[in-house]
Amino acid sequence: MKRSSWAIPYSIFLMLFVVLPLVLVAVYAFSDGHGGVTISNLTTFFTDPKIIGSFLVSLEVALENTLICILIGYPVAYILADKKYNKSATTAMLFIAPMAINALMRTMATAEIFNMAGIPLGKGTLIFGMVYDYLPFMIFPIYNVLDKMDKSYVEAAQDLGASPMTAFRKVTLPLSLPGVLSGAMMVFMPTVSTFAVSEILTNNRIMLFGSVINEQFNNLMWNQGAALSFVMLIIIGITMFVGNDSKEEDAGGLVL
Amino acid sequence: MMKKIFARAYLAFVLFLLYAPIMFIAVFSFTKAKSLGNWTGFTTDLYKSLFSGASAESQNILSALGTTLLIALVASVIATFLGTLAAIGIYYMRGKKKAALQFLNNIPMLNPDIITGVSLFLLFVFLHISQGLVTVILAHVTFCTPYVVLNVMPKLTQMNPNIYEAALDLGATPRQALSKVLVPQLLPGMFSGFVLSFVMSLDDFAVTFFTRGSGGLETLSTFIYADARKGGLTPELKPLMTIIFLVILIVLIIMNIRSSNKNKHL
Numbered sequence: 001m002k003r004s005s006w007a008i009p010y011s012i013f014l015m016l017f018v019v020l021p022l023v024l025v026a027v028y029a030f031s032d033g034h035g036g037v038t039i040s041n042l043t044t045f046f047t048d049p050k051i052i053g054s055f056l057v058s059l060e061v062a063l064e065n066t067l068i069c070i071l072i073g074y075p076v077a078y079i080l081a082d083k084k085y086n087k088s089a090t091t092a093m094l095f096i097a098p099m100a101i102n103a104l105m106r107t108m109a110t111a112e113i114f115n116m117a118g119i120p121l122g123k124g125t126l127i128f129g130m131v132y133d134y135l136p137f138m139i140f141p142i143y144n145v146l147d148k149m150d151k152s153y154v155e156a157a158q159d160l161g162a163s164p165m166t167a168f169r170k171v172t173l174p175l176s177l178p179g180v181l182s183g184a185m186m187v188f189m190p191t192v193s194t195f196a197v198s199e200i201l202t203n204n205r206i207m208l209f210g211s212v213i214n215e216q217f218n219n220l221m222w223n224q225g226a227a228l229s230f231v232m233l234i235i236i237g238i239t240m241f242v243g244n245d246s247k248e249e250d251a252g253g254l255v256l
Numbered sequence: 257m258m259k260k261i262f263a264r265a266y267l268a269f270v271l272f273l274l275y276a277p278i279m280f281i282a283v284f285s286f287t288k289a290k291s292l293g294n295w296t297g298f299t300t301d302l303y304k305s306l307f308s309g310a311s312a313e314s315q316n317i318l319s320a321l322g323t324t325l326l327i328a329l330v331a332s333v334i335a336t337f338l339g340t341l342a343a344i345g346i347y348y349m350r351g352k353k354k355a356a357l358q359f360l361n362n363i364p365m366l367n368p369d370i371i372t373g374v375s376l377f378l379l380f381v382f383l384h385i386s387q388g389l390v391t392v393i394l395a396h397v398t399f400c401t402p403y404v405v406l407n408v409m410p411k412l413t414q415m416n417p418n419i420y421e422a423a424l425d426l427g428a429t430p431r432q433a434l435s436k437v438l439v440p441q442l443l444p445g446m447f448s449g450f451v452l453s454f455v456m457s458l459d460d461f462a463v464t465f466f467t468r469g470s471g472g473l474e475t476l477s478t479f480i481y482a483d484a485r486k487g488g489l490t491p492e493l494k495p496l497m498t499i500i501f502l503v504i505l506i507v508l509i510i511m512n513i514r515s516s517n518k519n520k521h522l
Binding site for chain 1: 260263264266267270271273274275276277278280281338339341342344345346348349350353357360361363364366367368369370371374375376377378379381382394395397398401405455458459461462465466476477480481483484485489493497500501504505508509512513515516
């Protein structure tokens, strides 16, 4: 028996549980529920003000969340990866550990603190909670890239007369961009598609796209729900395609 | 020196932000008041009431905890087995087939939870499979296995490919060569993959939510979600969150110290 055939069970599994379900999303998206083909499920995405509105809000929240995570997370990753400031891998681990704790638990805890402090739940608390939830996902890939980076490049730049600032701007920053990119991917799409987290953090005042999809399925409008999922799949496909060039080597894959 | 103090202070500040909410929960798990921030004296009553299962709520929490652990354990064992076999197979594959399989393996990791959940929901509806514990476990295997493949793969590329052949040449059956030569080499990767799968399964909400059916299956995540919709945190969840937080933190720190010690010896 050839050893390459050991992948056959998993190949079948992938076909059945990954490929077929995604095909079904497309099938349901283009079906009217009575065996006919239609594109009306997809057009409601653009015509229903509630849906397109929530989609735009989701993009905005996701963008803000991603930017804030980069602003706070990059310096953290940079300091952690710099042997001058931090020699212990355990300190780095402490920043990543919250990833392993149930997101709903953390969200619930955050919401409870806002309630306790008398801060009304809304967009501000949503962004704060999202940053709190997703920051570790940004720190981790950037730290990974910076930690593995050959430090002699920066030293060489400085020996050749670059100021620390220039060396950072021209050497460290470009080399760390793949990490920032995979961090952004780990933060952006999940933020758009989250549903429970935003409901808890805004007391149902703001519905992100994930909540809309969930609502469709809750109301047994499977075809409409599938159509919205299909839109998300297309967007993911596009971001993959665009991000593919710089993602050649896997910078942020969760390999322990 | 100034820079160093500033850097350390920044790390401490962000760390404080990250841990503040869970610390609040931990502190207020030792008092009786239902609303957070209302300190009515130190007591371990909530811990007692959680583990005695005295109230209906603590019984529900304990049963949700049991279901969560059962799903995580079964799903990560299956994922580790399936993923390790797949990694070995992919390693010996060549060309387009290999690239295709690696691409497919990436899809569940790139898909947002809700897409994985919705698409599997449609699959089970399409195949007329009634949803419950089994479908949730299958769904968890789907999003866990890619991480096992990804963690086992580097161990295969680091391995000397000739030692497996050597074992065969020296008279080992393929089975013996697998269990005595290959698996010990892959074990660290399998272990990381298993731990990662377990943690991700514990953490999951959306996929479980869509594949659990209407039979009343509750995991911790779905329980907390239902709790939040009702508008409050069941008091007994506070001690449970504290314990889970401590256990995960300790496990991660131990794993981390072990792996950094190993790196030092190299």
